[in-house]
Amino acid sequence: MNSHKRMFLIDGMAQIYRAHFAMIKNPLLTKDGRHTSAIFGFMNFLFNLINKENPDYLAVVLDSKEETFRHKIYTEYKATREKMPEELVAQLAPLYEVISHTNIPMLKKSGFEADDIMGTLVKKAEKEDLVTFLVTADKDMMQLVSDKVFMYSPGNSFKPTTIYDREKVKDKWGVGPEGIIDMLALVGDASDNVPGIDGVGPKTALKLINEYKTIESILEHAENAGNKRVQNGLLNGRDLVFLSKELVTIDCEVPIEFHFEEFVRKEMDVK
Known part of the structure; x- marks a missing residue:
């Protein structure tokens, strides 16, 4: 593979939450009262990312419903998080259906977080000379940054997008x-x-x-x-x-089957 090829891995649930809460004060609703803010916001983000960055490879990585190995070693892991709002839960299935028509693959694995799947993909991508951008604001992901891996933290109306390389990680935390x-x-x-x-x-x-x-x-x-x-x-x-x-510590050895060829950008199904 060409070392100049770029792969973008999107932390799906993080961006879905972000899209939903960005419009929490003025949500988008259908005529019959169904919420669509997350659907609209995520797809708008996705199209903007494609137009701006023109990635060669692209995938959306998702968390699974099941508890992970982290919950097994520490039952209080993420215990303080609020339950996903019902109006957001109701948007997931139709959103995944919409994403499927973009021909962008979605990956998830029972018992593992999106972070771990992304870490696994990154390590294999490095061996294939792919340059990877982790589309997330999760500080844990900074441990994966290398000469071929960057953290792409999306901006908003108040701050620009930040791409973290080794130096930017050290600037933020004092350590690489x-x-x-x-x-x-x-x-x-x-x-x-x-x-x-x-x-x-x-x-x-x-x-x-x-x-x-x-x-x-x-x-x-x-x-x-x-x-x-x-x-x-x-x-x-x-x-x-x-x-x-x-x-x-991100698990970079998730037993998930994938082929990078499946991540190559394809024409969207707009019929």
Whole structure:
């Protein structure tokens, strides 16, 4: 494959939610009262992305309904998230039907998140000399950024689209992609209910990573922490930080069958 070919992988559910809530104050409704904001918003986003970026390869990656391996190791994983609104649930089937007519493949795998599927695709794409853009705003995905992988964080009316390469990741977090897992393991992630270490925020985590390099070394030197709360958090949070590290690490070996040839852009079915 040509190294200049570009593949865009869309975090489907993230963009669907984004489309729905972007119009939450003034939703689009059919004459009989059915909500269509997510359908309209997602498809509008999709067409704009195609027109702007003209990807060679394109796929929409979706989460499955079933619990994942993360829920099995930590029952409180994502437990604080609100249930999907019924008016959004009702739009999923018709939206997937619309997407199917674009001839853009949709991928999902029971027991795995879209992040893991995207990670698996990325690792195989790198071996095929494809340049991949992960269309998502999920900070976890920054761990996948490399010379051939970029995170494409969609903009809106208030901020432009940001494409994260290695340098932009480091500008945002103080660490490169290789440090994101340890950073998030220490800090935690409230949106996914990942615990992290009590008392450790991004600035403290960065200082610890810069000084000790690894989670293991940070824990070995816990008593050297100047802040008492941080010290107690590290001394009492060994199990939590390793649990958090497992939760934020993307599984790049999802057993899913696919062929990159299926992702090649095709003419849409407009009949």
